[in-house]
Amino acid sequence: GENVEQHPSTLSVQEGDSAVIKCTYSDSASNYFPWYKQELGKRPQLIIDIRSNVGEKKDQRIAVTLNKTAKHFSLHITETQPEDSAVYFCAASIGDSSYKLIFGSGTRLLVRP
Amino acid sequence: ETGVTQTPRHLVMGMTNKKSLKCEQHLGHNAMYWYKQSAKKPLELMFVYSLEERVENNSVPSRFSPECPNSSHLFLHLHTLQPEDSALYLCASSQDQMGASYNEQFFGPGTRLTVL
Numbered sequence: 001g002e003n004v005e006q007h008p009s010t011l012s013v014q015e016g017d018s019a020v021i022k023c024t025y026s027d028s029a030s031n032y033f034p035w036y037k038q039e040l041g042k043r044p045q046l047i048i049d050i051r052s053n054v055g056e057k058k059d060q061r062i063a064v065t066l067n068k069t070a071k072h073f074s075l076h077i078t079e080t081q082p083e084d085s086a087v088y089f090c091a092a093s094i095g096d097s098s099y100k101l102i103f104g105s106g107t108r109l110l111v112r113p
Numbered sequence: 114e115t116g117v118t119q120t121p122r123h124l125v126m127g128m129t130n131k132k133s134l135k136c137e138q139h140l141g142h143n144a145m146y147w148y149k150q151s152a153k154k155p156l157e158l159m160f161v162y163s164l165e166e167r168v169e170n171n172s173v174p175s176r177f178s179p180e181c182p183n184s185s186h187l188f189l190h191l192h193t194l195q196p197e198d199s200a201l202y203l204c205a206s207s208q209d210q211m212g213a214s215y216n217e218q219f220f221g222p223g224t225r226l227t228v229l
Contacts, residue, residue: 034217034218036156043203043221043222043223044203044220046217046218049217087155089156091156099144099146099163099168099169099207099209099218100158100161100169101158102158103155103156103157103158104155105154105155106155106156
């Protein structure tokens with residue numbers, strides 16, 4: 001079945017360094033890839049998303065890249081800050097569904113001050 | 114209240130109990146979702162309703178029964194649950210545009226369920 005793998009499961013970086021989280025997906029028909037951030041005890045919130053017709057999207061310190069051929073997409077956070085500490089989930093749409101998402105297993109990011 | 118709200122926030126129930134979780138969205142969206150979040154499977158889609166019709170059921174056990182009486186309200190009825198059903202149950206909503214671009218799913222705060 002459809003699957004999204006996410007690595008690493010935990011990531012610890014020094015404040016100011018960059019953090020990269022990688023995901024791979026199995027459904028070649030997937031065409032929507034959102035990233036959600038979940039702070040401790042809070043709800044997941046969308047931080048950035050990308051559609052299959054672009055290879056890269058940037059929003060201030062956050063960027064996402066997509067390689068459809070390899071079925072890889074990645075989240076890049078530059079100049080990390082302690083408030084970036086959270087669990088990050090990648091997701092991929094399933095086929096041409098406009099609402100069915102398969103989530104990765106999450107990455108717990110810790111930014112050390 | 115704004116956004117997506119869920120009640121109760123915490124629920125402890127025995128395996129023979131019947132309880133219901135409630136979700137309400139104040140965003141004017143037309144699609145609502147139930148997710149299960151646990152240590153084993155961090156975000157697992159359970160049910161999707163679009164325009165009040167159930168369009169997705171990922172083979173969830175029948176002890177979970179969803180109900181969507183209108184586009185703003187979503188319920189999850191629980192009966193004869195098992196201890197392994199203990200998890201955080203998250204509701205979400207989005208504006209579904211059939212055949213058009215995907216839209217952000219807004220999550221509620223969740224109901225922490227413990228089955229004894």
